[in-house]
Amino acid sequence: MAFLQLKSIGQTYFSKRTATTALENVTLSVHEGEFVSFLGPSGCGKSTLLSIIAGLLAPTEGDIFLEEQPINGPHPKIGYMLQQDYLFPWKTIKENVLLGLKLRGQLNEEQVSNALSLLDEIGLSHVLDQYPMQLSGGMRQRVALVRTLATNPKILLLDEPFSALDYQTKLKLEDLVSFLLSEYDKTAILVTHDIGEAIAMSDRVILFSKNPGYIYQTFNMPETLKKLTPFETRQHPDYSVMFQQIWKELKNIEENNSD
Template sequence: MDVLRVQDIEEKYQAQNGEIKALENISFSMKKGEFMSIVGPSGCGKSTLLSIIAGLLKPTAGEVFVNGEKVTGVSTHIGYMLQKDNLLDWRTIYNNVMFGLEIRHRMTPENVQRAIHLLKTYGLYEFKDKYPSQLSGGMRQRVALIRTLAINPDILLLDEAFSALDYQTRLNVTNDVYRILKQEQVTTIMVTHDIPESISMGDRIMVLSARPATIKEILEIDFEDKDRTPLSCRNSPKFGKYFDHIWKELGMNE
């Protein structure tokens, strides 16, 4: 069964100059552990689509299903990471990671142990008593990811989650995040303006048109390497071909 099924999504909203259609006829599905990148022109509705999938925004038309169940409000099966890590500066790293479990009233011994296991597995346990201001931007983003994974989501939504980082840190963090998500088998959708990032991390790439956004193409990415990493993908001869293809698809919108 598909972990996620998005069916005939349409979104309209009222602006001063009348009704604006943001999304039109958006349909796709995803399997467990799959990573989908979404690219498209600025303002085409990429973040709006994530908000609809998360249940934060009710679409004008269409439906979203997670594990076969229709999403009718904020879904507990979905984790959401934004550009800012939104760590609480007055809480330790350990207490930041536990925050999602606290507000969902899911601080069971089993869930706490899982969160501790994530901290240990991904090299953050030794920093558990430190505060966010004592960590680098890359480590803060890793903490934010572990906090999101601690609630054990079936689906993770990343909205420009790495764009606040400098280039070198961003490369290292995307490598880290990719490894963690593949190891944990979390189905992931990532919105990004960075075409190389979309290629290096995605199993598939959804290319959206200018507003109203429609799906121009869902491109299968295959580097023929079962041990691929975002960094290794950037060195592949196929990388440039994928980049040129997506660039041309997006260029048609200009």
């Protein structure tokens, strides 16, 4: 059985007069250690599906299993990183990093040492006693990443975590996240609007259509790209080939939805 399994997931929002279906019949398996990206037009339900996987939103249809166990609410093995860093401005960087461990009652000497070692690994051990307002956007996102990884999740959910950053910082963080997830053997799902980012970071790209959201097509990245860093991937000839393929299908989705 797959590490993460989604079976016929559907999500409908009800109001007094209408029912809007955001997702329909989403069935997907993700293997341990795999990096998967969700790509598609705005409103196709990518972030909604991520919230369902995280256990923050109950689907109106279907079931989700992590290591063969159903997900019925927030799960200790699932880490969630958002577009905003959501660091507490009145807490130091060290306090922010250790917050997840504290909330889970895991704040022991070993866990603290591991978290601070991770902060040192990404080059931020010198900001332990500083506050979020003293850091750049890229540095704050690195802190948010360490805070998420500190609780040792088995799967990391990334909801457009680089979209608010400048391009150079974004490329650096892509490489950093890719390296850390590989080093610690983590499974990851990324929601993005950026075709290039999806190709550069993923083993597999899932393209969604909308009205309602469903899996339109799956693209498996060639082995020539998988073994490269995200930055190196963007320089490889196969990157352009994949980009054109996905761009064509995304354009078809947008044209069909505009009819």
